[in-house]
Amino acid sequence: xxxxxxxxxxxxxxxxxxxxxxxxxxxxxxxxxxxxxxxxxxxxxxxxxxxxxxxxxxxxxxxxxxxxxxxxxxxxxxxxxxxxxxxxxxxxxxxxxxxxxxxxxxxxxxxxxxxxxxxxxxxxxxxxxxxxxxxxxxxxxxxxxxxxxxxxxxxxxxxxxxxxxxxxxxxxxxxxxxxxxxxxxxxxxxxxxxxxxxxxxxxxxxxxxxxxxxxxxxxxxxxxxxxxxxxxxxxxxxxxxxxxxxxxxxxxxxxxxxxxxxxxxxxxxxxxxxxxxxxxxxxxxxxxxxxxxxxxxxxxxxxxxxxxxxxxxxxxxxxxxxxxxxxxxxxxxxx
Amino acid sequence: xxxxxxxxxxxxxxxxxxxxxxxxxxxxxxxxxxxxxxxxxxxxxxxxxxxxxxxxxxxxxxxxxxxxxxxxxxxxxxxxxxxxxxxxxxxxxxxxxxxxxxxxxxxxxxxxxxxxxxxxxxxxxxxxxxxxxxxxxxxxxxxxxxxxxxxxxxxxxxxxxxxxxxxxxxxxxxxxxxxxxxxxxxxxxxxxxxxxxxxxxxxxxxxxxxxxxxxxxxxxxxxxxxxxxxxxxxxxxxxxxxxxxxxxxxxxxxxxxxxxxxxxxxxxxxxxxxxxxxxxxxxxxxxxxxxxxxxxxxxxxxxxxxxxxxxxxxxxxxxxxxxxxxxxxxxxxxx
DNA sequence: GTGAAAGCGCTAACAC
DNA sequence: GTGTTAGCGCTTTCAC
Numbered sequence: 001x002x003x004x005x006x007x008x009x010x011x012x013x014x015x016x017x018x019x020x021x022x023x024x025x026x027x028x029x030x031x032x033x034x035x036x037x038x039x040x041x042x043x044x045x046x047x048x049x050x051x052x053x054x055x056x057x058x059x060x061x062x063x064x065x066x067x068x069x070x071x072x073x074x075x076x077x078x079x080x081x082x083x084x085x086x087x088x089x090x091x092x093x094x095x096x097x098x099x100x101x102x103x104x105x106x107x108x109x110x111x112x113x114x115x116x117x118x119x120x121x122x123x124x125x126x127x128x129x130x131x132x133x134x135x136x137x138x139x140x141x142x143x144x145x146x147x148x149x150x151x152x153x154x155x156x157x158x159x160x161x162x163x164x165x166x167x168x169x170x171x172x173x174x175x176x177x178x179x180x181x182x183x184x185x186x187x188x189x190x191x192x193x194x195x196x197x198x199x200x201x202x203x204x205x206x207x208x209x210x211x212x213x214x215x216x217x218x219x220x221x222x223x224x225x226x227x228x229x230x231x232x233x234x235x236x237x238x239x240x241x242x243x244x245x246x247x248x249x250x251x252x253x254x255x256x257x258x259x260x261x262x263x264x265x266x267x268x269x270x271x272x273x274x275x276x277x278x279x280x281x282x283x284x285x286x287x288x289x290x291x292x293x294x295x296x297x298x299x300x301x302x303x304x305x306x307x308x309x310x311x312x313x314x315x316x317x318x319x320x321x322x323x324x325x326x327x328x329x330x331x332x333x334x335x
Numbered sequence: 336x337x338x339x340x341x342x343x344x345x346x347x348x349x350x351x352x353x354x355x356x357x358x359x360x361x362x363x364x365x366x367x368x369x370x371x372x373x374x375x376x377x378x379x380x381x382x383x384x385x386x387x388x389x390x391x392x393x394x395x396x397x398x399x400x401x402x403x404x405x406x407x408x409x410x411x412x413x414x415x416x417x418x419x420x421x422x423x424x425x426x427x428x429x430x431x432x433x434x435x436x437x438x439x440x441x442x443x444x445x446x447x448x449x450x451x452x453x454x455x456x457x458x459x460x461x462x463x464x465x466x467x468x469x470x471x472x473x474x475x476x477x478x479x480x481x482x483x484x485x486x487x488x489x490x491x492x493x494x495x496x497x498x499x500x501x502x503x504x505x506x507x508x509x510x511x512x513x514x515x516x517x518x519x520x521x522x523x524x525x526x527x528x529x530x531x532x533x534x535x536x537x538x539x540x541x542x543x544x545x546x547x548x549x550x551x552x553x554x555x556x557x558x559x560x561x562x563x564x565x566x567x568x569x570x571x572x573x574x575x576x577x578x579x580x581x582x583x584x585x586x587x588x589x590x591x592x593x594x595x596x597x598x599x600x601x602x603x604x605x606x607x608x609x610x611x612x613x614x615x616x617x618x619x620x621x622x623x624x625x626x627x628x629x630x631x632x633x634x635x636x637x638x639x640x641x642x643x644x645x646x647x648x649x650x651x652x653x654x655x656x657x658x659x660x661x662x663x664x665x666x667x668x669x670x
Numbered sequence: 671g672t673g674a675a676a677g678c679g680c681t682a683a684c685a686c
Numbered sequence: 687g688t689g690t691t692a693g694c695g696c697t698t699t700c701a702c
Binding site for chain 1: 336337338381383384385386387388390391398400407408409410411413414415417418419421422425428430432433434435442445446448449450451452453454471472473475476477616
């Protein structure tokens, strides 16, 4: 029961394989009657064209396959992005290979190599901290590349990010505006670009208000819910504890919430990857970004490259929304 | 700057393409010195093997590509499943094409056709309500298929599901055990297999306790947060309102939570797709399933089929956990 | 309007 | 150990 080929269909329809090719690919210049006979044979045999063989021959059309490489597909932020990319691809008759890197440069290379070996027309990648020189060759060979969420160092390609730094600055400025001067920063791995940007925004806001940074109030490398919770507990034991917190991603925000109201309430603004604050108690003031827009924009850039756009690489910065819901306005009793 | 081929490498290394093939594919029987020369040429030219061309020739090895077809990749439940499948695939040197159906049979066919046209070795699918006869031909041609989360009607393939019916029965029995007799069912589209199963479990439990079904307490087709919330509001206006609720997925559980304590508290047990209840107030008693285990099991089944297993189709039913946290024990003041 | 010949990039099968 | 020939399934090119 092997898969039938064009040759099989040709024999069944009494024509040459070339004619079958024309019919199956919807080309003009076949007599309607012949086309009908071929169509019947196709249905009878359950024939389906082998698109790998097709794209091997047709170098100008490509494989209609793109690759999406994210940090972690199980993370709802990237899952939304992936769905958005998939929809754009589907609209254009493309399929999507997807892979997670876990932020490990080694795995990133493996995944991308597996994708380029299959002749993807383009790649949308959330780059790891590693170098990306290995992309030079596929790019020279015609593979288009777009970065999303973070830029790749030393890689001149279209890049879509959000205004992490400005948005973090705005968030901290909000806290400053409510009279807070002891504002803690709780962040994830500092070598992740988005985290470094958000930290920079935190510093910007403090500097603009003439408040010196207090290293005791800064905690990086918080990788989990409990770590964030514990970091907050430690901050509260300081002689001069914070009265407000800026948390730089969802996981940390959630971790911190546990201890937020005990013993004394703290003000909080979080950097939000998802429409998360809506469900939480207390109503959270957050910086809100839109993973669907990130993915959609990246996909549109990629497909215009695939369609032949060879203009200089663009850097698109999407705007976040600052959503005030109350948690940034709280004051401690003694504050 | 076209992508170099084996011929280019062969010329650069002063050998035949066949020798390059052997070196690149790590086959034995090449003189170490020759292999080194070839390796140098490969690096110098930045050569990468075209795996599409390779698998066109090597029919026994396949494409090392599988397809994953889910309802909606943006849904965290399927995102976790996808990540799990991807990890299993990665371990085995395979890549994953991914597509969402939106539960539309039409789109399911398109996605699967696009995947089989690219000669995937296997498919893991969350089937829509539509028929799946179109899979017969690719399967006869050697494409392996595994269903996950739901079975596909009339398709004899490995299938991985959870014990939806029994678990729902257990949940409702829990409520009955706390003295409730007016238990409402709030569910999603009834034509989704999992929902029908959970509803059947609800009925099972009532019947086992000799309680007749009251159609006024049953609401299907709740597709959104607000719809669920509103459905609850309507239920509360009944002359003989429910004292307890069984909600058959996360979305509905969240929608219902809004109105749970007003005007009077209701008991609640939810069917949970994610570790969700932990973060909610009140602490939710839930049936908990494991999307990672679902995906991992489906992937393992698929890869053993791809490896040559031709035994009769298996039906694997994974067990859910019943997590008692309190919300199922509540009693109304007047109840 | 249709077909024959050649070749995309690679490897099976056989020589040497 | 290495090379030659042929062909995977399809489409380009050019005949007819």
